[in-house]
Amino acid sequence: MKIIGFSGSPNKEGSTNTIINKILNIAEEGDNETAFFSLNNLNINPCQACGYCKENESCDLDDDINKVHKEIEDADYIIIGSPIYFGEVTAQTKLFTDRFYGIYNNENRSVDGKKVILVYTQGNPDPKTYEEYTKGQRNFLYEFMNFDVVNTLVVGGIHSKEDLIQQEKIMKEVENIAMRI
Numbered sequence: 001m002k003i004i005g006f007s008g009s010p011n012k013e014g015s016t017n018t019i020i021n022k023i024l025n026i027a028e029e030g031d032n033e034t035a036f037f038s039l040n041n042l043n044i045n046p047c048q049a050c051g052y053c054k055e056n057e058s059c060d061l062d063d064d065i066n067k068v069h070k071e072i073e074d075a076d077y078i079i080i081g082s083p084i085y086f087g088e089v090t091a092q093t094k095l096f097t098d099r100f101y102g103i104y105n106n107e108n109r110s111v112d113g114k115k116v117i118l119v120y121t122q123g124n125p126d127p128k129t130y131e132e133y134t135k136g137q138r139n140f141l142y143e144f145m146n147f148d149v150v151n152t153l154v155v156g157g158i159h160s161k162e163d164l165i166q167q168e169k170i171m172k173e174v175e176n177i178a179m180r181i
Contacts, residue, residue: 003076003078004072004075005036006081008039008090010090010092013161022175023079039092044064044068049101069102077116077181081121088133112146118137119152123158134152134154
């Protein structure tokens with residue numbers, strides 16, 4: 001099985017990356033193929049709504065999205081994580097998800113039934129603070145695209161990797177998510 005993770009965090013040593021990599025590392029122990037992508041390190045430009053993707057197998061923009069879409073299409077599980085900044089996912093994550101248009105708009109491309117695990121981290125200690133936003137992301141983006149969202153993890157009160165690692169309950173939940181893959 002192929003499991004890939006995308007992190008929209010610009011912080012290489014942050015909690016979002018830590019959670020995604022923990023899931024991938026456990027999955028790799030089960031002889032699965034894994035890959036991690038930091039969206040911050042990829043060249044992903046904003047969608048230009050040019051319609052090129054509607055009639056072609058790829059996007060006309062000269063950036064990394066065609067490689068990313070190929071990875072998504074080849075994967076069995078996709079982990080997508082982002083910190084919540086000012087009530088929304090990071091700009092890196094938004095660029096990435098806006099480019100799903102190139103899949104949605106093309107009748108020869110599909111993510112129907114691809115299993116997705118969503119990970120949201122936030123400094124606010126109440127994990128329900130952005131509940132409407134994360135539900136909206138799930139319903140109006142991922143489920144709209146026909147992804148099969150198998151888990152959504154929202155972690156609150158985390159400001160650093162060190163904060164996260166000290167939270168045994170959260171780390172156990174991360175392990176449980178990974179074991180269900």
